[in-house]
Amino acid sequence: MAELRRLELVSSTHEKQESVVQTIAVLGVGRVGSAVARTALAAGYDTRVAGSGAAEDIELLAEIVIPGARAMTATDAVSDADLVVVAVPLSKYRSVDASMLAGKTVVDAMNYWPPVDGQIADFEEDIASTSEVVSRYFSGSRVVKTLNHIGYHELEDDGAPSGTAGRRALAIASDDEAAAAAVQDVLDRFGFDTVYAGPLATGRAFEPGTAIFNGAFSQNDLLRELELNLHPTH
Amino acid sequence: MELGAYSFGDTQLNPDGSLRSTAEAIKNLFDAIVLADSAGLDYFAVGEHHTLEMPASSPGSMIAAAAGATKQIRLGSGVSVISTDDPVRVFQQFATADAVSGGRVEITAGRGSSVESYPLFGYNLSDYERLFEEKLELLMRVNEQEQVTWSGTTRSPLQDLTVVPRPVDGSLPLWVGTGGSAPSSVRAGRLGLPISYGIIGGAPHRFAALSDLYRRTAEQAGHAGANIKVSVAALGLVAPTKQEALERFYPGWRNMHTQLGKLRGWPAPDDNAYLAQAHAPGAYYVGDPDDVAQRIVHLHGFMGHMRHFLQMDIGGLPQEHFLESLTLLATEVKPRVERLIRIEG
Amino acid sequence: MHEASPLGMELGVYSFGDTQRNADGTLRATAEAIANLHEAIVLADAVGLDYFGVGEHHTVDMPASSPGAMVAAAAGATQQIRLGSSVTVLSTDDPVRVFQQFATADAISGGRVEITAGRGSSVESYPLFGYELSDHDQLYAEKLDLLMTLNSGERTSWCGSVRSGIDDLVVVPRPVQGSLPIWLGTGGSAPSTVRAGRLGLPVSYGIIGGIPARFGRLADLYRATAQRSGHHGPNIKVSAGTFGLIAPTKKDAVDRFYPGWRNLQLLMTQRRHWPEPERARYEEQTHAPFAYYVGDPDDVAERIIDLYRHLGHMRHFFQMDLGGLPHEHFLEAITLLGTEVKPRVQRLIDRL
Numbered sequence: 001m002a003e004l005r006r007l008e009l010v011s012s013t014h015e016k017q018e019s020v021v022q023t024i025a026v027l028g029v030g031r032v033g034s035a036v037a038r039t040a041l042a043a044g045y046d047t048r049v050a051g052s053g054a055a056e057d058i059e060l061l062a063e064i065v066i067p068g069a070r071a072m073t074a075t076d077a078v079s080d081a082d083l084v085v086v087a088v089p090l091s092k093y094r095s096v097d098a099s100m101l102a103g104k105t106v107v108d109a110m111n112y113w114p115p116v117d118g119q120i121a122d123f124e125e126d127i128a129s130t131s132e133v134v135s136r137y138f139s140g141s142r143v144v145k146t147l148n149h150i151g152y153h154e155l156e157d158d159g160a161p162s163g164t165a166g167r168r169a170l171a172i173a174s175d176d177e178a179a180a181a182a183v184q185d186v187l188d189r190f191g192f193d194t195v196y197a198g199p200l201a202t203g204r205a206f207e208p209g210t211a212i213f214n215g216a217f218s219q220n221d222l223l224r225e226l227e228l229n230l231h232p233t234h
Numbered sequence: 235m236e237l238g239a240y241s242f243g244d245t246q247l248n249p250d251g252s253l254r255s256t257a258e259a260i261k262n263l264f265d266a267i268v269l270a271d272s273a274g275l276d277y278f279a280v281g282e283h284h285t286l287e288m289p290a291s292s293p294g295s296m297i298a299a300a301a302g303a304t305k306q307i308r309l310g311s312g313v314s315v316i317s318t319d320d321p322v323r324v325f326q327q328f329a330t331a332d333a334v335s336g337g338r339v340e341i342t343a344g345r346g347s348s349v350e351s352y353p354l355f356g357y358n359l360s361d362y363e364r365l366f367e368e369k370l371e372l373l374m375r376v377n378e379q380e381q382v383t384w385s386g387t388t389r390s391p392l393q394d395l396t397v398v399p400r401p402v403d404g405s406l407p408l409w410v411g412t413g414g415s416a417p418s419s420v421r422a423g424r425l426g427l428p429i430s431y432g433i434i435g436g437a438p439h440r441f442a443a444l445s446d447l448y449r450r451t452a453e454q455a456g457h458a459g460a461n462i463k464v465s466v467a468a469l470g471l472v473a474p475t476k477q478e479a480l481e482r483f484y485p486g487w488r489n490m491h492t493q494l495g496k497l498r499g500w501p502a503p504d505d506n507a508y509l510a511q512a513h514a515p516g517a518y519y520v521g522d523p524d525d526v527a528q529r530i531v532h533l534h535g536f537m538g539h540m541r542h543f544l545q546m547d548i549g550g551l552p553q554e555h556f557l558e559s560l561t562l563l564a565t566e567v568k569p570r571v572e573r574l575i576r577i578e579g
Numbered sequence: 580m581h582e583a584s585p586l587g588m589e590l591g592v593y594s595f596g597d598t599q600r601n602a603d604g605t606l607r608a609t610a611e612a613i614a615n616l617h618e619a620i621v622l623a624d625a626v627g628l629d630y631f632g633v634g635e636h637h638t639v640d641m642p643a644s645s646p647g648a649m650v651a652a653a654a655g656a657t658q659q660i661r662l663g664s665s666v667t668v669l670s671t672d673d674p675v676r677v678f679q680q681f682a683t684a685d686a687i688s689g690g691r692v693e694i695t696a697g698r699g700s701s702v703e704s705y706p707l708f709g710y711e712l713s714d715h716d717q718l719y720a721e722k723l724d725l726l727m728t729l730n731s732g733e734r735t736s737w738c739g740s741v742r743s744g745i746d747d748l749v750v751v752p753r754p755v756q757g758s759l760p761i762w763l764g765t766g767g768s769a770p771s772t773v774r775a776g777r778l779g780l781p782v783s784y785g786i787i788g789g790i791p792a793r794f795g796r797l798a799d800l801y802r803a804t805a806q807r808s809g810h811h812g813p814n815i816k817v818s819a820g821t822f823g824l825i826a827p828t829k830k831d832a833v834d835r836f837y838p839g840w841r842n843l844q845l846l847m848t849q850r851r852h853w854p855e856p857e858r859a860r861y862e863e864q865t866h867a868p869f870a871y872y873v874g875d876p877d878d879v880a881e882r883i884i885d886l887y888r889h890l891g892h893m894r895h896f897f898q899m900d901l902g903g904l905p906h907e908h909f910l911e912a913i914t915l916l917g918t919e920v921k922p923r924v925q926r927l928i929d930r931l
Contacts, residue, residue, distance in 0.1 A: 029770060030768045030770060052770075057777070057804065061800055063803075117712060118715075257754060259686075286733070292647070292651075294647070295679070299683070323645070327680075330645045350748075355673070395637075397644075397707075398639055399613045399643075
């Protein structure tokens with residue numbers, strides 16, 4: 001297994017990315033989607049939201065619950081977005097049109113939680129991490145797993161400016177390092193440090209039931225937890 | 235001998251014969267159970283129907299309400315139409331009532347006297363046998379065990395699942411209710427369940443052959459003891475005089491027969507038939523306390539039943555007559571029955 | 580800021596009938612838990628509380644499996660308190676049976692019964708009644724539609740995919756109130772809020788963590804959606820169910836609530852892999868602006884009013900008896916809520 005790298009190593013190269021994220025589309029306006037969208041707005045991103053239901057309902061919802069976000073159809077929301085956050089219930093991930101997201105950087109903020117949401121065959125029958133299963137569906141996209149292991153309340157409460165002592169850190173997993181770097185930059189503006197755990201398979205280390213999922217960690221502590229989880233012999 | 239009443243919560247009528255509100259009928263039924271308890275009756279049962287004339291659609295809720303407002307009376311269903319219900323839900327409702335009552339609740343499972351519940355809950359009457367058989371089996375199982383495993387064709391299976399709350403005394407008394415068929419008697423005997431006969435016409439002592447069959451089947455199946463027992467449910471009304479009882483019961487009886495006759499193609503109600511049934515050896519326990527007591531004890535000589543309970547409030551009987559009859563049953567009929575049984579004994 | 584209703588704020592309690600514990604931590608009988616719950620409702624009525632809700636669960640530690648039967652039992656033993664479910668897990672039940680049970684209780688209570696339909700906080704009912712959790716959305720939408728249809732008139736015709744059709748059949752008894760108040764219960768998602776507003780149903784928020792004042796924007800969304808859908812009047816209203824316990828002093832309250840809270844968290848740790856409970860995190864939640872209304876009468880009254888400024892809710896009701904709270908502490912908290920918190924809340928509202 002690849003050595004863990006602190007994201008500082010990756011971030012030193014991210015200036016070379018052709019584009020910096022400016023526009024974020026959030027698919028799903030439930031508790032997680034709403035909180036992510038509000039956080040994105042607060043961080044200064046141009047933010048679009050889309051959800052199931054009548055367009056006029058979603059517009060009113062955005063106006064009141066996510067003021068500043070633009071409600072549109074999923075297709076319009078993602079068309080010129082630099083980053084797409086998928087925050088629908090995991091049981092509905094196949095309701096998101098994968099072709100629409102081709103070529104996009106896609107954050108998988110979903111969790112598989114059978115005691116609450118029921119068993120889903122896709123994930124019961126596959127031993128891969130949930131984000132690997134999801135990324136096979138979004139096969140044309142650069143899937144990044146993160147934002148799944150922070151409570152929607154905490155997302156808006158725990159953020160702090162870069163450099164704040166003990167700033168909370170979030171884990172990131174992706175098979176695409178450039179995509180991971182872009183997301184790291186976004187999360188920094190959201191108010192969080194980050195640790196790049198490695199490929200999507202390492203996302204297992206912060207799925208429900210893990211110490212990382214259940215806790216809140218500074219960057220150093222998160223790195224230690226990931227080491228413990230992914231390299232238990234060390 | 236325990237004495238009691240059962241009711242379908244029949245809706246009262248306005249002077250012009252139109253129905254009053256179903257909510258009022260439910261409240262009246264509740265008041266009647268509370269009175270039966272304070273007067274000293276032993277048992278009250280509520281039967282399930284789904285019509286404007288008989289709106290007691292949820293015996294579980296009626297019994298739960300009564301459980302919270304009574305002190306000593308035993309409470310049950312007469313009957314729970316389990317074929318069209320979920321035995322797990324039925325058990326949960328009655329076990330909840332049992333806990334609230336401090337252990338005074340029973341269930342009687344049966345076919346019931348009406349069929350409205352089949353279309354309402356999406357069942358086919360032609361599946362009745364299988365529905366009843368399987369659901370009774372499941373009801374018995376949830377009654378005995380907190381962790382239940384069961385599978386069948388009439389409901390989704392249960393794989394080691396918890397069913398709560400658990401009854402105060404470990405399990406609820408569970409009866410089989412029947413209009414008096416031999417196969418039902420055999421079934422109850424085989425299962426070792428107590429049996430409740432609903433006798434709504436004919437000469438009640440003829441049911442003695444069935445109760446003998448029940449007891450013999452139970453014995454052959456190896457069931458003995460306190461659970462092998464018989465109760466009788468019959469139409470009846472008690473009033474200060476026989477004449478008053480006959481006059482009070484008649485309009486409601488006539489309403490019910492007219493109404494059911496329309497649904498089931500019965501002949502028009504026959505006044506002579508009414509009077510014949512209302513005197514020994516007929517099936518209507520309509521009379522003064524002496525008359526009703528003597529006829530109950532007479533039947534006891536044939537059937538050896540341990541509980542006799544009467545359906546009084548049919549077809550919109552005025553509530554005050556219902557309440558007076560319950561009071562007389564407890565305060566006048568009951569001591570007479572006890573005395574007569576002692577003498578007979 | 581919203582208009583105070585002329586009646587002020589209703590106060591109440593909700594419970595899952597949590598089973599009490601023996602000194603060694605083992606569970607006592609479920610039947611005892613049910614009898615205790617009944618006693619608590621009767622007391623709540625006697626001390627003048629406005630509402631009691633019973634929530635459906637199916638476990639040995641939360642044995643109130645039949646809110647309909649509990650509410651019926653309470654209907655026959657109380658004088659003035661309104662009674663409801665918090666919540667009825669409608670997705671796995673038959674709306675016809677649910678309606679019949681609550682309408683029966685309504686008749687007995689003289690018109691004091693309500694239904695709150697929601698997803699609920701647990702999932703045991705799915706395997707127990709043969710449903711798939713993944714069908715939840717459709718089950719809920721269709722069954723809510725059927726329940727509303729049953730509630731609107733004596734004869735019902737309905738067809739859908741999650742239950743057999745009903746062809747012009749009578750469903751009785753009919754409620755004293757004409758129809759039963761039906762609430763939509765939600766943990767606070769925007770789409771559920773929109774649904775309630777669109778349907779013109781009152782909404783009940785279960786606020787079990789975070790900062791309750793944040794639900795203000797959901798309440799705004801609810802009212803705006805209702806208005807746009809043409810719904811207004813007394814049916815457009817908001818209630819809040821939260822954790823809470825009242826004791827003579829804040830310290831008593833915090834100490835009394837903690838063991839039960841911890842027991843519940845441990846259960847969730849076991850069943851849903853929640854993090855291990857921590858006392859410090861707990862204590863933080865018991866102070867403003869957080870979600871546990873655990874305190875003395877002054878503290879709780881002030882925090883209810885603070886939430887009212889954001890939510891404009893007309894009813895605030897507390898889940899007190901978590902995880903085997905000793906019954907006497909439950910009863911004392913109910914008494915204090917009725918006799919001490921209620922007048923304080925009224926005074927504070929009058930001043931607004």
